[in-house]
Amino acid sequence: MTPALVLLAVLVTAGAVVAVSAREPRLAVLGIIVVLTGAAYVVEPMPGVVALAARLVGSVLAGFLVWVSLRGAPPPTAGWRMGWPGASAVAIVAFAIGWLAAGTMGTALGTLAADGPAVGAAAALTGGSLVPRAALGAALALSALAAAPVLLGRDALRLGLGLLLLLAAAGLLRNAFTAGTDGIVELGLAVLTAVSGAGVAILVSRSLEAFGDLALRGPGRSDAAIRHRPTDDAHPLPPTPARDGGRGRAGRRAPAPDPGAPSSGRDGSDWSPRP
Amino acid sequence: MMLVLLLTLGTLGAAASAWGLARGGRAARGGALAGGVALLAIVVLALALDAPRVGSGTIPEGVGLLGGRLIPNDYLRLVVALWAMDAALLVCIAWLGAGLAGLRGLLPALLVSIVGGTVALAATELTLGAAAAGATGLVALVVLLATREPASITPAARELRATIVSTVLLIGAIAVAPIGAGLAIRAAGANADGAPADPAVNGATTMGADATAIVGLLVLAIALAVAIRSGLIPFHLRVPRLADVAPPVSLPLLLAWVPLPLAVVGLAAVDRLLAPLALPLEGEQWLIIAAALFTLVAAAAAAFLQDDLRHTTGYLVIADFALVLLAFAALDPEAWGPGRTWLLVLVASKTALGAWAAVAEGRFGTRSIPDMRGWIRRSPLLAAALVVTTAATFGLPGWAAFEARVGLAQLTAGAPLDAILLVAGFLTLPTYLRLLGLGTGVATSRVDRAAPERIVRIRRFETLSVEVEGVAAESVGAEGVAAEGAPAGPDAVPGARPAGRDTAVRRAARTSGSMASHGATHVGRRFARALRRDATELTAAAVLTLAVLAALTSWGVLDISGAASEPAPIVSGPSSD
DSSP: OHHHHHHHHHHHHHHHHHHHHOSSHHHHHHHHHHHHHHHTTOOSSOOOHHHHHHHHHHHHHHHHHHHHHTOSOOOOOOOOTTHHHHHHHHHHHHHHHHHHHHHHHHHHHHHHTTTSOOOGGGHHHHTTOHHHHHHHHHHHHHHHHHHHHHHHOOBHHHHHHHHHHHHHHHHHHHHHHOSSOOHHHHHHHHHHHHHHHHHHHHHHHHHHHHHSSOBOOOTTTSTHHHHTSOTTOSSOOOOOHHHHTTBOTTSOBOOOOOTTSOOOOTTSOOOOOOO | OHHHHHHHHHHHHHHHHHHHHHHOHHHHHHHHHHHHHHHHHHHHHHHTOOOOOTTSSOOOTTTSBTTTTBOOOHHHHHHHHHHHHHHHHHHHHHHHHHGGGGGTTHHHHHHHHHHHHHHHHHBSSHHHHHHHHHHHHTHHHHHHHTTOOGGGHHHHHHHHHHHHHHHHHHHHHHHHHHHHHHHHHHHHHHHHHSOTTOHHHHHHHHHHHHHHHHHHHHHHHHHHHHHHHHTOTTSOTHHHHHHHHSOGGGHIIIIIITHHHHHHHHHHHIIIIIGGGOOOOHHHHHHHHHHHHHHHHHHHHHHHHOOBHHHHHHHHHHHHHHHHHHHHHHOOGGGHHHHHHHHHHHHHHHHHHHHHHHHHHHHHTOOBSGGGTTHHHHOHHHHHHHHHHHHHHHOOTTSHHHHHHHHHHHHHOOTTHHHHHHHHTTTTHHHHHHHHHHHTSOOOHHHHHSOOSOOOOOOOOOOOOOEETTEEOOOOOHHHHHHHSSOOOTTOOTTOOOOHHHHHHHHHHHTSTTHHHHHHHHHHHHHHHHHHHTHHHHHHHHHHHHHHHHHHHHHTGGGHHHHHHSOOOOOOOTTTO
């Protein structure tokens, strides 16, 4: 069982690489589904059926909701500029660091606990099992891969996938250091995963609905600054499509955009209906 | 049993209100009614909750839930009751201000957040509590994205990021904490048992240093999680932008209530897993104290210098949250009680402040503080509310709020730093005084134009019966006609009678079998209309009620300090070692 779980940890890491580096949104979501689903099972000993089922349902639901939110041929995203080779390199290094750190930690705990009971929370780690090492390695790899989209992400999908990667990393960290798993706690984590997936999905959906792309507008570019000017402004701004629903001053419909032109929507002016 | 009922009611109320308010019309009225009834029922259930004092003995059968993973406690009872009462008043304010459209997003979010907060505060497993607290934080999306405003997408993304990052930090710290604690305990044991020259003792000493470093990092991670979630400086940038796009009446929920469960779970993690180790963590303590002090000073200055009412409110909330960091910096189980007391005072007083700001903005039609000069002349009830809120924020000697401030400062640092921290906690006072002082000035034209707080009774007038197409019209009051006729447009005249054909149809309807339900709806609409006619006074009264609730909390009614000081309902498990 142990080699299979270690392989699963590697597969989870590979899924994370796909999630952060793929330019095709659906492929990236496929990667996150693999990560969320697999991360719950890199644990030794295996939790009960209820816990396994709860995590499976929560993970699949989260991924499915994000998948559904991308209906209607979303545009390719920028992906990670480093590409998949760079992402793979980061993941491998982080995985190795986590693996070695877990080994060192297990050795230290085992030395100190040689004449006494093992630290309960790290029984598997001190027992020499490879699964906690793989779990910690995958957790670090996922965290490293998620750092860029979470801290610098300007794209609703990339940010959301990064956050879901972080959630999976927290679960893996817990798997590495927890001796036993509690069905109710697993259920709580499953609910958190599903709700987070729903949050990402609704964010992506609204972004596509409003702007036709996934870019997150800064405060200087969104129409928030326009909409929230004081109502007693002495020099009100002229109506814009974002404020009057696409009508000009005379109530005319704004000219239809060129279907072949890229949907920039940077200033919130691109309100053309998506095909 | 009561806990199950509370959670079920909250969930069903949230679902019904979300479904109904999204559809509009009769469904919206039904949904809003269901949500409102659920809120009131939660208040009653929370106060009637059988909450055994933790540590007082065995938990009676039937009190816990999910095999003892959720156990109600006194603190939970008070928090949920106050949360639901505040929520009900906020819903009233939102409805009076913007009708049912003002409840879309807000009412379901309030109910869901109460359910999530209840689970987080009742959890006996820290990871479960952290997961529930994280899920609670996601209600911000419900509020922000309900408006379908493109401008709210980016702030919603920031809220999502802050919520999940803080939750992940907390869950990660809880997972690693037993390792650090185990290392520290075993290193201490080896040091105590072995001879100084023993190589095993040297190894243990090294391991002890490593354990100290790990535990220090964990304390910082938990404090960081709370700082990110509550928007402390330097993580404050999302707060003004959130205040710009969120409905103002929802700000108390988003800024004050939503971070509360995460802060409580973070405090529980430190109190139960890390503080009892009593490791020398001066460096980490100083770092947290510095962050808290900087936030106290900077947020107070920003609040005073800001001319935007919403931003000022946001910075006042941030400044008060900085005091919560002191409970982490103390690294003393004694700080658990004052920390949780202060959290409750914070949310109660900031809810009153946020509601005051929302009502004032709606009343005077501006967010600019200078434009609100002279506001007290037009709004004495709001003035009273702000005075009471100020008193609730700072408290008086002997009050729970004041004692919590003093306790946190003294537990965090010795003299003279404790005095500095205590004084820094009062740095927001000038902002409150500025708002009050500005209100006594000469009223601006904007304030002059605002509706005064004065109950206005429109005298019902009699109309003569007339024959229209052979049907005798009834004499009805002006307000009844205005509501029963066609949808009021810009040209609608109060008191205008509908066409004779409509009157005939209505007469026929009155004789039909649905007369009873129609009458009830009619009475309900008239009641609602009567309430909204005096919206100015009623919103001010609601804000004053919130302020009084905050003052009672600050005073320490219902033994809030005692409830906050009772041990966390955490049981030992395989992961807590």
